[in-house]
Amino acid sequence: xxxxxxxxxxxxxxxxxxxxxxxxxxxxxxxxxxxxxxxxxxxxxxxxxxxxxxxxxxxxxxxxxxxxxxxxxxxxxxxxxxxxxxxxxxxxxxxxxxxxxxxxxxxxxxxxxxxxxxxxxxxxxxxxxxxxxxxxxxxxxxxxxxxxxxxxxxxxxxxxxxxxxxxxxxxxxxxxxxxxxxxxxxxxxxxxxxxxxxxxxxxxxxxxxxxxxxxxxxxxxxxxxxxxxxxxxxxxxxxxxxxxxxxxxxxxxxxxxxxxxxxxxxxxxxxxxxxxxxxxxxxxxxxxxxxxxxxxxxxxxxxxxxxxxxxxxxxxxxxxxx
Amino acid sequence: xxxxxxxxxxxxxxxxxxxxxxxxxxxxxxxxxxxxxxxxxxxxxxxxxxxxxxxxxxxxxxxxxxxxxxxxxxxxxxxxxxxxxxxxxxxxxxxxxxxxxxxxxxxxxxxxxxxxxxxxxxxxxxxxxxxxxxxxxxxxxxxxxxxxxxxxxxxxxxxxxxxx
Amino acid sequence: xxxxxxxxxxxxxxxxxxxxxxxxxxxxxxxxxxxxxxxxxxxxxxxxxxxxxxxxxxxxxxxxxxxxxxxxxxxxxxxxxxxxxxxxxxxxxxxxxxxxxxxxxxxxxxxxxxxxxxxxxx
Numbered sequence: 001x002x003x004x005x006x007x008x009x010x011x012x013x014x015x016x017x018x019x020x021x022x023x024x025x026x027x028x029x030x031x032x033x034x035x036x037x038x039x040x041x042x043x044x045x046x047x048x049x050x051x052x053x054x055x056x057x058x059x060x061x062x063x064x065x066x067x068x069x070x071x072x073x074x075x076x077x078x079x080x081x082x083x084x085x086x087x088x089x090x091x092x093x094x095x096x097x098x099x100x101x102x103x104x105x106x107x108x109x110x111x112x113x114x115x116x117x118x119x120x121x122x123x124x125x126x127x128x129x130x131x132x133x134x135x136x137x138x139x140x141x142x143x144x145x146x147x148x149x150x151x152x153x154x155x156x157x158x159x160x161x162x163x164x165x166x167x168x169x170x171x172x173x174x175x176x177x178x179x180x181x182x183x184x185x186x187x188x189x190x191x192x193x194x195x196x197x198x199x200x201x202x203x204x205x206x207x208x209x210x211x212x213x214x215x216x217x218x219x220x221x222x223x224x225x226x227x228x229x230x231x232x233x234x235x236x237x238x239x240x241x242x243x244x245x246x247x248x249x250x251x252x253x254x255x256x257x258x259x260x261x262x263x264x265x266x267x268x269x270x271x272x273x274x275x276x277x278x279x280x281x282x283x284x285x286x287x288x289x290x291x292x293x294x295x296x297x298x299x300x301x302x303x304x305x306x307x308x309x310x311x312x313x314x315x316x317x318x319x320x321x322x
Numbered sequence: 323x324x325x326x327x328x329x330x331x332x333x334x335x336x337x338x339x340x341x342x343x344x345x346x347x348x349x350x351x352x353x354x355x356x357x358x359x360x361x362x363x364x365x366x367x368x369x370x371x372x373x374x375x376x377x378x379x380x381x382x383x384x385x386x387x388x389x390x391x392x393x394x395x396x397x398x399x400x401x402x403x404x405x406x407x408x409x410x411x412x413x414x415x416x417x418x419x420x421x422x423x424x425x426x427x428x429x430x431x432x433x434x435x436x437x438x439x440x441x442x443x444x445x446x447x448x449x450x451x452x453x454x455x456x457x458x459x460x461x462x463x464x465x466x467x468x469x470x471x472x473x474x475x476x477x478x479x480x481x482x483x484x485x486x
Numbered sequence: 487x488x489x490x491x492x493x494x495x496x497x498x499x500x501x502x503x504x505x506x507x508x509x510x511x512x513x514x515x516x517x518x519x520x521x522x523x524x525x526x527x528x529x530x531x532x533x534x535x536x537x538x539x540x541x542x543x544x545x546x547x548x549x550x551x552x553x554x555x556x557x558x559x560x561x562x563x564x565x566x567x568x569x570x571x572x573x574x575x576x577x578x579x580x581x582x583x584x585x586x587x588x589x590x591x592x593x594x595x596x597x598x599x600x601x602x603x604x605x606x607x608x
Contacts, residue, residue: 073349073351073403076351076352076355109374109448110374110375113375113378113448114378116382117379117381117382117385120382120385120386120387123386123390124385124390124393127390127393127394127397128355131351131393131397131403132403134403139397142397143397143398146393147394149390150387150390150391150394170448324487326487327487327488330487330492331491334491334492334494334498337495338495338499338502341499341502342502344502344506344518344519344522345502345506345510345515345519345522350515353515357518360499360522361521364499364525364528367492367529367532368529368554371532371535371536372536373535373551373554375551375555376528376554376558379558380528383558383559383561384525388561388565391569392514392517392518392565395514395569395572395573396514398576399572399576408511408583409510409512410510411508411509411510411511412509413509415508415509416504416505416508416509419505420501420502420504420505421501422501423500423501424497424501424502427496427500427501428494428497430497431493431496431497432490432494435488435489435490435493436490437490438488438490440487440489440536440537442487442536450547450548451548451552451555454546454547454548454549455552455555459552462556466559466560469560469563470559470562470563472563473563473566474566476567476570477566477567477569478570480567480570480571480574481570481573481574
């Protein structure tokens, strides 16, 4: 295969994944939430247990009128939904789902660093949307989002740094190769911090103060309709995939399974682990109420950052002792 | 002209063009967004110049933190939507100085290298930079840490409301 | 690669930044222009790293890149403190135009904080 065709195929696979995986996660969320709350959830679309509900939702979003408020800053307002998707799609490029060069779209020597850098860009789209909407609720949501994302970036990066230190590499594939089962215990605090901070980074409940439908009437999304709103939703669900995949790769051993056969069945292990982590993300939405803004910052600075720092010391100590 | 030359020229044009928009636009927030384009372009220049790690640090720190803080500040100081005419002082001293510095610096640097051609080295890895950073440059590195701590404390002290 | 291209880009970027610093009145825009100048310097450092490494074989390789890293970190610190000062100024004066700041004019007592509740988390 010529090199450019190889590249095109890899990028196409990632783009398709970025549009299909969120639909699967969204549908799962509908059903999981419904059953946890003693409901049935969507049952009609597509005849069998409402499997086509999100396809129907998509069709509905396409038909809706695309409203841009008169006072809005139109180009910025229209650009924001597209920008919100981009960072997550770019991160998907470097996530390995199996061993070797065939199972990752773009192998990078410093993949972890790259992923963290690009993930930090999500907040720009939020600020664009919130400011350009010319709406007070949107602006408040945007300011909350900026404070939240800047704050949680710190424990997020520190926790990832711990595992990079343990593995002695910044390459995502390299980290999986260096991973051993006992790291589950050794890196447990880092994993919890990474996962919680990751939830806050993608603004999922219980960290959804920027959108907070019951107090800020959907925050920075308040003026968006139709396809543009759908894009923000899509970005949120790709975000779940990305956070679940990063947690899997960094802390759960990626493609490594308990029975050997990693070269052949590694991709299956990765997918199983990603789905399991994504399930926990959905579960937390049902299980916990939204935090207040002050509780949010308190959790970040008084719990997550100290734990992440302590984990760094622990990692360094064990690494030196070995 | 090699591939690197073409890339450098194209990205350079984007960088300078968007930088011009940063300093001339009459929308405050648009200036911040054009700054995003400029800084991304600069990161791309670093990539072409084989400084991979610096490029990603640029993205992480400049785009992820500095620009976000700037936009945050613009919004907190009540930037209005729409054009404003009172953003600039009289232009001609700025034009004079800007053209002067750009021209003389360009002449100086261009004169230093004329039309020399240089082979780009293999892409630098994080490992190599890290080795030099923690071997030859440890002391400055620690000092930068100290500086960051001082800046942190200074920023907190400044932004507390003055009553306590 | 002809090093003249990135060097000229850096020079132009520096000129644009200098223009911005002299012309802009809004303090935040001023900081943005200063960032442009810092980036121009970084481009020079990175290019010099490549060219000097090829021609002079210095004792310490990758020095340009490490300098650029230091500049980026110091710029982050500068922005943190700079924005804190600007927000403070905005709370005191309700304006961020740098040429409207009365330098020799003590504040009347009690007129200190017109708090709009937004700046607590900054």
